[in-house]
Amino acid sequence: MRRWVGFDSASIVDEPAIVVDDTPQDRLGYQTGNEEKIGRLSDLWPRCLDAPLFGTILRLSAEAWQTNLDELISQEGWHHSGSVLWGRLSR
Numbered sequence: 467m468r469r470w471v472g473f474d475s476a477s478i479v480d481e482p483a484i485v486v487d488d489t490p491q492d493r494l495g496y497q498t499g500n501e502e503k504i505g506r507l508s509d510l511w512p513r514c515l516d517a518p519l520f521g522t523i524l525r526l527s528a529e530a531w532q533t534n535l536d537e538l539i540s541q542e543g544w545h546h547s548g549s550v551l552w553g554r555l556s557r
Contacts, residue, residue: 502547508539510546515539524555531557 507514515521515535528538544553 500547502545504543504545506540506542507544507553508536510544511551527555533557 503510515524524535524538528535531538538555541553541555544551
């Protein structure tokens with residue numbers, strides 16, 4: 467949660483937050499060192515749609531926002547450091 471509230475952009479009023487922590491399926495590769503990669507969700511986690519819980523969240527978000535999945539997972543601003551990935555989906 468602290469990463470989410472620490473984003474440079476202000477959160478939207480009543481913006482929903484979903485924290486997915488320690489999911490055993492389809493983990494990201496470990497990013498060594500202190501380097502943080504920033505980019506598109508689809509680049510940092512190519513198989514994000516295959517993860518049962520996160521893929522469902524993405525599909526529901528795309529349906530609710532009436533957008534396609536490719537557009538949603540191509541959003542910039544996702545961060546990957548160590549074995550942690552965090553970011554924000556937006557309309």
